Amino acid sequence: MANELDRRALLQLLGFGGVVLGSGLPGFSLVQAAGGSQDFFFLQLSDAHWGFSGPPNPEADQTLKQAVRAVNASTARPEFIVFTGDLTHTTDDDAIRRKRMAEFKAIVADLKVPKVIFLPGEHDAALDKGQAYQENFGPLHQTFDHRGIRFISLDNVSDPGASVGDTQIDWLKSQLAKVDKDAPVVILAHRPLFDLYPQWDWATADGAKVISVLQPYRHVTVFYGHIHQENHHETGHIAHHSAKSLIFPLPAPGSVPKKAAVPWDPEHPARGLGYREIDVKGKARTVSIQEFDVKGAKV
DSSP states (O other), rough: OOOHHHGGGGGGOOOSSSOTTOOOOOOOOOOTTTOOOOEEEEEOOOOBBOOSSTTOTTTTTTHHHHHHHHHOOOSSSSSEEEEEEBBOOOOOOOOHHHHHHHHHHHEEEEHHHHHHEEOOHHHHTTOOOOOHHHHOOOSEOOOOOOOOTTEEOOOOOOSTTHHHHHHHHHHHHHTTTTSSSTTTEEEEOOOOOOOOOOGGTTSOHHHHHHHHHHHTTTTEEEEEOOSSOEEEEEEEEEEEOOOOSOOOOOOTTTTTSSSOOOOOOTTSTTTTEEEEEEEEEETTTTTEEEEOOSSSOOO
């Protein structure tokens, strides 16, 4: 496993000024920004659903721990990790909700990284408008700068109607006003900001308003979770990339009559599960995306 993980050092960009995806899709480049010339990478993990139990993953109490071990087994250290929501599995019991959050925090505390950023999912925050989440993980939305890139995490889950809301959109405008329109901006969210498949709750009610606010900025990329699979989409010049889940995969949008977890495959228990590495390299701030399964094997 360690040898597989160390292959990160061998990743080479296959295109100029774009993103390298396992699927071969075209991608994006984050332009050069002041103080942002150094190469770095971060990881995106999503939809751990700690506390879930059921046939879609008989090993549900192990996959998050496997991912933590896989990340720690690498000799290359990400500069930070982002968890894009659904850290825990939903429950009506407030005490159990907080217990699951405490257990999740204890597990990911073993990650050997300088910084971990958390986002809420609807499983974490919709039933109590994010109260327990904020007690355990902090703000529902936030912003930070890293090596010349402005990162902004949005909350499109604590409102049961799946809206970002005017107050948060005004906050987003205020944060974007602080950066140049040519500066690189990364948006982090749980649900897709575009209408991927609203029939399955794969949308944000006022996502079009958010995208409208982002459109004047020329180098915006969105990373999100929620749909338990890779999906790559563009709204104008804005690229949207969803991540796999750590608990069970879901079918492609609209591919089956009813949304349900893909059945467990005991012969391939890691199939469809995983996390991603996002590398930012060179003066052009070229980005490559590499997918790993929960045991750290490149896929």
